[in-house]
Amino acid sequence: QRTSVREHKMAATAASSDNLNDGLTLQMVRDSLIRQEDTIVFSLIERARFPLNSPAYDPSTPGFCGSLVEFFVKKTEAVQATAGRYENPEEHPFFPDNLPPSLVPHFKYPEVLHPAAMSININKVIWDMYFNKLLPLFVAPGDDGNYASTAASDLECLQVLSRRIHYGKLVAEVKFRNEQKDYEPPIRAQDRDALASLLTFADVEEAVKKRVAKKAMTFGQEVKLGDNGDKGKYKVDPAVVSGLYGDWVIPLTKEVEIEYLLRRLD
Numbered sequence: 710q711r712t713s714v715r716e717h718k719m720a721a722t723a724a725s726s727d728n729l730n731d732g733l734t735l736q737m738v739r740d741s742l743i744r745q746e747d748t749i750v751f752s753l754i755e756r757a758r759f760p761l762n763s764p765a766y767d768p769s770t771p772g773f774c775g776s777l778v779e780f781f782v783k784k785t786e787a788v789q790a791t792a793g794r795y796e797n798p799e800e801h802p803f804f805p806d807n808l809p810p811s812l813v814p815h816f817k818y819p820e821v822l823h824p825a826a827m828s829i830n831i832n833k834v835i836w837d838m839y840f841n842k843l844l845p846l847f848v849a850p851g852d853d854g855n856y857a858s859t860a861a862s863d864l865e866c867l868q869v870l871s872r873r874i875h876y877g878k879l880v881a882e883v884k885f886r887n888e889q890k891d892y893e894p895p896i897r898a899q900d901r902d903a904l905a906s907l908l909t910f911a912d913v914e915e916a917v918k919k920r921v922a923k924k925a926m927t928f929g930q931e932v933k934l935g936d937n938g939d940k941g942k943y944k945v946d947p948a949v950v951s952g953l954y955g956d957w958v959i960p961l962t963k964e965v966e967i968e969y970l971l972r973r974l975d
C-alpha cells in the first residue's frame with residue numbers, strides 16, 4: 710500500500726536512469742504522492758461512513774484525560790512506536806512526547822535526507838486542520854455511537870495526510886539536488902518567499918487538484934450492476950477533496966519543503 714524510500718531506491722537501482730548517488734528523481738517522488746492520493750481519498754470515504762459523532766471529541770470525557778480520540782491516538786501511537794513505526798523517517802507521531810522505544814530489531818533505513826529533517830514535525834497543524842476545518846465539511850451531522858470506529862478512522866486519515874505532507878522533505882531534497890546552485894542563495898539568506906517561488910509548480914498543483922477530484926468521483930461512486938449507478942452522488946464530495954488539497958495539503962507540503970530547505974545547509 711505504501712511506497713517507501715526503499716522501494717524508490719530499488720526502482721531506481723533497476724532503472725539506473727539517474728546519476729544521483731541514490732537514484733531518487735522528482736518523478737519517483739511525485740509518483741509516490743500520486744499513489745498516496747488513492748489512500749487519502751479512500752480513508753476519507755471510510756470516515757464518511759460515520760456521522761460526526763461529536764462525543765468522541767469531547768475534551769472532558771471522564772476517565773480519558775482528554776477526548777476519546779486523543780486517548781485512542783496516544784495509545785495506538787504507543788503500540789506502533791513499540792513496533793518500530795517511528796523508526797521510519799517517513800513517519801511522524803502526533804504525540805511525540807514520552808513514546809516508548811521500539812522493541813523490533815533496528816532496520817537501517819537509507820539515509821536520503823539531511824539530519825535536520827528529524828526536527829520537522831507539523832502534525833499539530835495537521836491535527837487542528839483535520840478536526841476543526843476538514844471534518845465538518847465531509848461527514849454528516851449526527852451521532853450513531855460508533856466512537857471507537859470513528860476514532861480509528863480519524864487516526865487513519867490523520868496518518869495518511871501526515872505522511873503525504875511530510876513527504877515534502879523528500880520533494881525538497883530532490884529539488885535541492887537537481888538545482889543546488891539556485892537553492893543555495895535563498896537558503897543562506899533564509900528567504901522563505903524566494904524558496905516558495907522556486908519550489909512551486911503551479912501546473913503540477915492544478916493537475917493534482919483535478920486528479921484528486923476525479924479520484925473522489927471514481928472511488929466514491931455507488932457501483933451497481935445493470936445500470937450506471939446514481940450519477941452525481943458520491944460518498945465524499947469531490948469538491949471537498951480538491952479543496953482539501955488546494956487549501957491545506959499542498960500549502961502544508963510546501964511549508965514542510967521550506968522548513969526542510971531552510972535547514973538544508975546546516
Ligand SMILES: C=C(O[C@@H]1C=C(C(=O)O)C=C[C@H]1O)C(=O)O
Pocket residue numbers: 739880908909910911913914917958959960962963
Ligand atoms: C510537491 C511538489 O511541490 C509543490 C507542491 C505540490 C503538491 O503538494 O502537490 C505540487 C507542486 C509544487 O508546487 C512538487 O513539485 O511535486
